[in-house]
Amino acid sequence: MRTRTHPDPLHGPASKTIVITGVTRGLGRAMLEEFHRLGHRVLGCARSRGDVDVLRRDFGTGHWFDTVNVAEDEQVQRWARHVLAEFEPPDLVLNNAAVMNDVRPLWQVPAEEFAQVLDVNLKGVANVIRHFVPAMMVRGSGVIVNFSSGWGRSTDPGVAPYCATKWAVEGLTRALAQELPPGLAALALNPGVINTDMLRQCWPEQARAFEDPHRWARRVVPWLLSLDATANGAVLTAPTH
Numbered sequence: 001m002r003t004r005t006h007p008d009p010l011h012g013p014a015s016k017t018i019v020i021t022g023v024t025r026g027l028g029r030a031m032l033e034e035f036h037r038l039g040h041r042v043l044g045c046a047r048s049r050g051d052v053d054v055l056r057r058d059f060g061t062g063h064w065f066d067t068v069n070v071a072e073d074e075q076v077q078r079w080a081r082h083v084l085a086e087f088e089p090p091d092l093v094l095n096n097a098a099v100m101n102d103v104r105p106l107w108q109v110p111a112e113e114f115a116q117v118l119d120v121n122l123k124g125v126a127n128v129i130r131h132f133v134p135a136m137m138v139r140g141s142g143v144i145v146n147f148s149s150g151w152g153r154s155t156d157p158g159v160a161p162y163c164a165t166k167w168a169v170e171g172l173t174r175a176l177a178q179e180l181p182p183g184l185a186a187l188a189l190n191p192g193v194i195n196t197d198m199l200r201q202c203w204p205e206q207a208r209a210f211e212d213p214h215r216w217a218r219r220v221v222p223w224l225l226s227l228d229a230t231a232n233g234a235v236l237t238a239p240t241h
């Protein structure tokens with residue numbers, strides 16, 4: 001058994017270790033607060049150094065936050081090496097970080113923006129899997145939740161790049177599920193529609209009519225904690241009540 005160099009009294013034997021990408025805002029931030037409240041350890045990342053520093057200050061010891069762009073394989077590799085040297089392999093990996101394209105027809109989306117959406121939403125998920133799953137396989141357990149979307153299962157005009165990535169995440173997840181050994185699970189999750197920065201970017205007028213992310217997290221985090229290897233390959237939607 002690996003020796004944790006970050007013991008702390010807040011985390012008892014039943015506490016789990018959760019990797020969350022995109023932990024500074026929206027669903028990631030709300031999930032962090034709920035996992036923290038329930039006594040679990042979060043190893044989180046996002047790109048904005050200032051926001052990551054705020055998490056370090058506000059959540060103190062027991063958790064671990066790094067500035068990482070998931071689209072950059074070398075950054076993810078460094079992050080994974082570091083946290084896996086300090087902590088147990090994660091029980092739960094939440095591939096949550098993603099970006100939305102500016103809403104417009106596909107032929108008006110600049111090549112750089114299209115590439116960026118793919119790099120974060122699709123390659124970022126693969127990068128995290130590449131560097132965390134081997135340690136989970138050695139331990140013989142763990143659940144990988146790849147955040148999809150309603151737009152990973154349906155389409156609308158204006159969001160073709162985003163749709164392309166989320167449909168791809170669904171396919172990637174199903175193939176991964178067929179590759180994983182017993183004890184591990186990979187599943188795709190449509191979280192629903194929640195009032196975050198991303199939703200406000202798509203629907204500035206309507207977003208505020210949708211659920212607050214903290215309320216969403218209070219319902220969904222206990223459900224995430226209940227997932228186990230029997231969920232391998234599942235195509236799920238977050239519970240609505």
Ligand SMILES: NC(=O)c1ccc[n+]([C@@H]2O[C@H](COP(=O)([O-])OP(=O)(O)OC[C@H]3O[C@@H](n4cnc5c(N)ncnc54)[C@H](OP(=O)(O)O)[C@@H]3O)[C@@H](O)[C@H]2O)c1
Pocket residue numbers: 021022023024025026027028045046047048051068069070071095096097098099120124147148149150190191192193194195196197198199
């Ligand atoms: N909100 C909804 O209604 C909805 C619906 C369907 C699916 N989803 C999915 O749910 C997940 C969370 O969405 P959200 O609404 O919470 O989004 P959000 O409010 O835009 O937050 C995104 C988070 O990801 C981080 N992030 C973005 N790019 C990153 C990168 N390259 N590397 C590391 N971190 C990165 C952001 O921080 P930095 O900018 O500092 O990196 C931020 O913490 C996404 O996968 C999204 O596609 C959301």
